[in-house]
Structure formats: C-alpha cells, structure tokens
Amino acid sequence: MTTAPFQKRIEWIDQTRGILFLFVILCHSKMATDWMKNIYEPIFLTGFFFLSGYLYKKRKIADQLRNIFNRLFIPTLIYSVLWGIIEILLTQSFNQGINTAINTAIGGDYIWFIPCLMLVEIYYTLVNYLSNKYVNIALIFIALISFYIITKLHINRGFWSWDVASYAIGSFALGNIFKPHLLKRRKAITTIFIYLILCIILGSIHLLKDIDMHLNQFNSPLAFLITSILGCIAFTSIMQYLPINRYIAEFGTYTLLLFPFHSLVLKLFIKILPQDIPFFSSGILLLMTIITCFFIGRYTYKYLPILAGKKNFL
Incomplete structure (x- = not known):
C-alpha cells in the first residue's frame, strides 16, 4: 500500500x-450497484498487490526486511493500539478495548490487508533471495495451487491473513513480471475494453457475485481468477497514459x-x-x-x- x-x-x-x-x-x-461491483471487485484489492510487485526492487535482504519492518510491521502495531483506544472510548469497556487491540494485531477486520501485504513481501523477499531465476513463474504456479486449495477447503481468517497472502503473492509476482512489459496504449485500450465486456457477461450470469477476498469467498473462483489477472494488467497499463x-x-x-x-x-x-x-x-x-x-x-x-x-x- x-x-x-x-x-x-x-x-x-x-x-x-x-x-x-x-x-x-x-x-x-x-x-x-451490481454492475459496478462486477467491474471493480476483481481488481480493487489484487491491484494493490500487483502495484507493490511492480514497484519491487531487489536489494540486500537485510535492507528489504528492515524496510518491511519500518513501513508495515510498526504501523500494524500502532494501528492496533489506536483501534483498542477507539473501542474503549466507544464502549467504555477497557477489556473490550484490549481484546480489539489484540484481535486487530493478529489480522482482524480493520487492518487485515496491511499484515497480509507484509507477509507477501516477506515471502517474496526470502524466495527471491534464495533464487531469482524463474522465481515469479514459480510463485504464480504456487499461488494458483494455494488458491485452489483454500477455496475448496473454505479456509479463512488465518493469522495475519496468511491464507490470502498465500495466493496474493501471485498478483505480486505478476506485477513484477509486467514491470518492463506493461501494455502499449493501443493494446491497453483494447484489453481494458475486453475486460469490461467480460465482467459484464460474467456478472450477468452471477459468476462475479459475492466476491470477498478477505474471507476467500468467490461465487466462481475461476471467473475471479481470470478477470483479476486480466483486469490488473489492463487497468495498470491504461493508467500510465x-x-x-x-x-x-x-x-x-x-x-x-x-x-x-x-x-x-x-x-x-x-x-x-x-x-x-x-x-x-x-x-x-x-x-x-x-x-x-x-x-x-x-x-x-x-x-x-x-x-x-x-x-x-x-
């Protein structure tokens, strides 16, 4: 983020x-409205992972992990404490405030995306450090397997949203792949048009209904996967123009x-x-x-x- x-x-x-x-x-x-959801829901969260992967630059592992600690881990702790204070003020219950702070710190609803992104970046940094040859392809393949397993087993709300991170790493890796290969203007316009038409068609038969990435809920995981990949590439490509x-x-x-x-x-x-x-x-x-x-x-x-x-x- x-x-x-x-x-x-x-x-x-x-x-x-x-x-x-x-x-x-x-x-x-x-x-x-439903038609608006069909267009933005496949990309409005995966797009953040895609952009983070697009911006990723390999550096010394200590520098990379230090950056993640300062930029994501510390804010996660601070935001958790703040939410605990807010809960105390709203409910006048100290115990409820403490519980909110703890639940938020382990990846609760309020800040789940930040620790999830942190896990993705740590995972990517460690794997990329061990071997950067074909690392993006390998991680996308692993992410697809993870996505299949998690949606089949209906796993959700893991610690720091590790379950979402296990397949969101695919969007991150995809963004890194496309860093030097974003679509040129004409192809970007064509692709965004195809994306919109596809979303309208799939949405009309309810395959893009009830998307909730946080809870790993997808009416059609395959429809989400296709539109998410196509949408991230098309949307990011067109934005540069x-x-x-x-x-x-x-x-x-x-x-x-x-x-x-x-x-x-x-x-x-x-x-x-x-x-x-x-x-x-x-x-x-x-x-x-x-x-x-x-x-x-x-x-x-x-x-x-x-x-x-x-x-x-x-």
Missing part, C-alpha cells in the same frame, strides 16, 4: 492507488493509513446524515467520507509521519 522510503514516487502509480482506494470506500459503503489529477494522486499516497480507519469515518457520516433521500444522501456520504479521509491523510502524514510508516526504527 505504500512505496518504500528509498523509492521516488511515481505519480501515475499513486493515482492508480487513489482510484483503487476509492473503490475500497465504495465497496464498504455498500452503495455500489491517463492525465494526472493531483488530488487523486495525493490521495493514493495515504492508503496505508486510510485502510484501517476509513470505515470509522464512513460509519460516523452514516449516523449523521439523513437517510430519507437515498440517492442524494448516498452521494453526499461518499463525498464527505472521501474528503475527510483526504485531509486526515494529508495532515497525519505531515505532522505524524510515524503513523504513515515513514519513521525508521531499525
């Missing part, structure tokens, strides 16, 4: 992340912090806003949530960089 401190930011990558995170907020708002909107690109730099806390903002506005005019209130709800998250990210990253994984402890 974040770029390593020693990497120069790439605006179109940040903008891609920003759009993907808008999909995350839309998903959790439960306001998207689109004009940069500096606000969306900036929003994309805050995803690490916003992933655990955007739902809190969303729930707050759901309670505040009137629900008697559904379409109007839904639009205002999304807009206010996005704007609030934007400024929370901006000022937190500016004044509390420790919450953004920007402080080196090792």
Whole structure:
C-alpha cells in the first residue's frame, strides 16, 4: 500500500492507488450497484498487490526486511493500539478495548490487508533471495495451487491473513513480471475494453457475485481468477497514459493509513446524515467520507509521519 522510503514516487502509480482506494470506500459503503461491483471487485484489492510487485526492487535482504519492518510491521502495531483506544472510548469497556487491540494485531477486520501485504513481501523477499531465476513463474504456479486449495477447503481468517497472502503473492509476482512489459496504449485500450465486456457477461450470469477476498469467498473462483489477472494488467497499463489529477494522486499516497480507519469515518457520516433521500444522501456520504479521509491523510502524514510508516526504527 505504500512505496518504500528509498523509492521516488511515481505519480501515475499513486493515482492508480487513489482510484483503487476509492473503490475500497465504495465497496464498504455498500452503495455500489451490481454492475459496478462486477467491474471493480476483481481488481480493487489484487491491484494493490500487483502495484507493490511492480514497484519491487531487489536489494540486500537485510535492507528489504528492515524496510518491511519500518513501513508495515510498526504501523500494524500502532494501528492496533489506536483501534483498542477507539473501542474503549466507544464502549467504555477497557477489556473490550484490549481484546480489539489484540484481535486487530493478529489480522482482524480493520487492518487485515496491511499484515497480509507484509507477509507477501516477506515471502517474496526470502524466495527471491534464495533464487531469482524463474522465481515469479514459480510463485504464480504456487499461488494458483494455494488458491485452489483454500477455496475448496473454505479456509479463512488465518493469522495475519496468511491464507490470502498465500495466493496474493501471485498478483505480486505478476506485477513484477509486467514491470518492463506493461501494455502499449493501443493494446491497453483494447484489453481494458475486453475486460469490461467480460465482467459484464460474467456478472450477468452471477459468476462475479459475492466476491470477498478477505474471507476467500468467490461465487466462481475461476471467473475471479481470470478477470483479476486480466483486469490488473489492463487497468495498470491504461493508467500510465491517463492525465494526472493531483488530488487523486495525493490521495493514493495515504492508503496505508486510510485502510484501517476509513470505515470509522464512513460509519460516523452514516449516523449523521439523513437517510430519507437515498440517492442524494448516498452521494453526499461518499463525498464527505472521501474528503475527510483526504485531509486526515494529508495532515497525519505531515505532522505524524510515524503513523504513515515513514519513521525508521531499525
């Protein structure tokens, strides 16, 4: 979800992340129509893994693991404590707050994606250190096997979401493969068009219904796999040719912090806003949530960089 401190930011990558995170907020708002879900659900989480793999640069293993520790592990602990404090304030129960902090730290609902990404990066770093020849192909093959087993056995909610990480590594490896091979403009346009048509067709026969990567729930695992792979390649390829909107690109730099806390903002506005005019209130709800998250990210990253994984402890 974040770029390593020693990497120069790439605006179109940040903008891609920003759009993907808008999909995350839309998903959790439960306001998207079925046809919208069919288009964004196959890629809005796997896209983050794909981008992380695209940005991966092999360095000394100690430097890589140190970076993961500072950028992902420390924020995981801090966010868990913060959620525990929030729970105490909301429930007036110290014990419930402690339980929330512990459950969050081991990969609970609020921050599951961050430790999952951490496991993917650790796994990839270690395997890549042992042998970088055909490592991406091997990891994609292993990820496909893992995906098949996990969806067949209905495994979910493993520690630090290891179950999701075991096949999300495939998206990470795919992103690394396509780093020098993203589609040219014409092919990218054609591929994104094919992706959209495929999503419409598969969605119309309910094969893309009820996708929940966190819980490993897919109405059709094969349909998800095909659309996810095609979508990540097409979406990332086309994004490099689109004009940069500096606000969306900036929003994309805050995803690490916003992933655990955007739902809190969303729930707050759901309670505040009137629900008697559904379409109007839904639009205002999304807009206010996005704007609030934007400024929370901006000022937190500016004044509390420790919450953004920007402080080196090792």
